[in-house]
Amino acid sequence: MIQYSLKCSEGHSFDSWFQSAAAYDKLAASGMVSCAVCGGSRVEKAIMTPRVRPARSAAETPATERPLSAPATPAEQALAEMRRKIEQNSDYVGRDFASEARRMHLGETPERSIYGEARIDEAKALIEEGIPVAPLPFLPNRKAN
Template identity: 40%
Template sequence: MIVFDLQCLDGGETFEAWFSSNAAYEEQRAGGLVHCPVCSSANIAKAPMAPRVPRKGADPLARLAAMQSEMLRDSRWVGDKFAETARAMHSGEIKSEQVHGNATLEQARSLVDEGVPVAPLPLPVVPPSQVN
């Protein structure tokens, strides 16, 4: 299947249509079978469009997810106790280790203001208790 952006030459509307090939589009257009969905005109032409070429290599989001997963491999989930845990580690009350969890924006700002080293994760994390 191929997707074309088409334009009605009478009304100016641009719309998307699917065809099995370029030849099928040309054949259907020549036969008056391609119509504008707004005004029903058959005076249709291909509109300029950017090619949809997939990127080489892995999907950038998949790569980011894999990197985040690797970063968290040796990290312990502390859930909603993240701010409390990070603060306690920073002050020396508990042993320092790599942890991740949830924090409100207010909690995160407070930690930063106190000099506690924290960073947001680029992607959401599913708590271990919710993983299938």
């Protein structure tokens, strides 16, 4: 088995295991290697450092880790990308989400993409009224000031 660091044409980085280097080459040539984040088929090997087992004294020192701000897994990368797109293309309405969604549904305010916060009972009431809503898998950034 061999592990490769891969990168797609959209810039997503991820790791994958293959039976051998020849198996990777065969799968890549037939277009069967796809990005774990976006599903794109234009994937290539990324520059990677070899894994060398450290000496005993070096093993006692903590290894350099990825910064906490960088997504570590393909799932985290996909969630970070989804969050970026939502925040870039939607208006944050905060705790007024339910009332703003209702006003848009009734035609009292222009329709646009919004996201915000709602209590469970508010979200259920919106759904019962036929107003399409969906939960997001992240909490909005809150301003500390």
